[in-house]
Amino acid sequence: MSVQLSVLYFASLRDAAGRAEETVICDDADLRGLYATLQARHGFALPVEQLRVAVDGAFARWNDAPRAGSEVAFIPPVSGG
Amino acid sequence: MSVQLSVLYFASLRDAAGRAEETVICDDADLRGLYATLQARHGFALPVEQLRVAVDGAFARWNDAPRAGSEVAFIPPVSGG
Amino acid sequence: MHGFRLAAAPFDIAPLREALLDPRAGAFASFEGWVRNHHDGRAVDGLYYEAYLALAEREGDAVLAEARSRFAIVDACCVHRHGELAIGELAVWVGVSAAHRDAAFDACRYIIDEVKARVPIWKRERYADGDAGWLHPGPVADP
């Protein structure tokens, strides 16, 4: 079953996707699958093992199911400070 | 042989001696002996092992000989910071 | 109690420090990250910090809460810049007050280490040779 959600991109993921945000119709069973789909679409260099994932502004798990209307963010390795 | 020198007192040594500085005619062979003499005179509670000694604004050794005209300071355990 | 804050423009540290003054506190440790003119041997002209604002504030507050529970401190605060920064500009400020200096130093170090490791902020460096790039440290953190 497809769900519609929005995806946020930051840093090098944003550069690769050419946008900061997009609306996605998602058929994937979990957030890991969603990243794989988008990685293939945009050619992201970062493997999923180096990322974290957040849903609606809080860290989530890769095997969580995508929820309709949610805001998913893929978090590349951080470099603040 | 006697030498005349000045002695500086700080913190609890100053309280016990009732003065910050005094001129002393010294017959002691070394600075350790000078402290023993002044400890007996003023009733200093601090044993020599807990003190350091300085001459003319630089740390010195207890077995240095007292020098005429020098300024000797007995340094109680410090508590700055 | 003070929290984690993201700042889009330069900020004053004097009021941040003053807010941590406390008659119970005998020690205050602070850390500042400044934009330096070199990185791994390359000359740097300036940098840009991007942040996932909502999550960064949440995660930054979590770091400060952990510091308060792990160390005997009175209070702690952290502010991190985002946007364009020039060489010498203040990128991050951490301040910690405590009764004693061990806790102040340890908590200050904990906060900056955790902020650098966990808070979703990304640095893009502009190099003097015209190149630029996002810093995404690998599984082994940079020294």
Place this chain on the structure above:
Amino acid sequence: MHGFRLAAAPFDIAPLREALLDPRAGAFASFEGWVRNHHDGRAVDGLYYEAYLALAEREGDAVLAEARSRFAIVDACCVHRHGELAIGELAVWVGVSAAHRDAAFDACRYIIDEVKARVPIWKRERYADGDAGWLHPGPVADP
């Protein structure tokens, strides 16, 4: 290069910090000792710092020189008050700039530890119960 200084009156820390700003420095650590309202369970009203000025400046400068040679820092500075201080007043300030935070933190900690251990400054605390006394830590340093 900045040195160790004794101050007979309250001093501003902003210019001290600014003097340590340097384009090569990515990290700045500072420590402040404040007069707190308690010591070993006794309420404290205020305190007096006495210093052997000539030797304190010499020994403080030696501590800073050691920090510069032991740690990869850019610069360091320390100012210590003497005279009467009220609760909450700044007693000592240490600032260190460095390329990286390890050296900044380590040198800052080294400087305050050595200043407390070696520089001839003595603290006389006035307690709320009217008592007062010089602090002369014994062979085992206070925690």
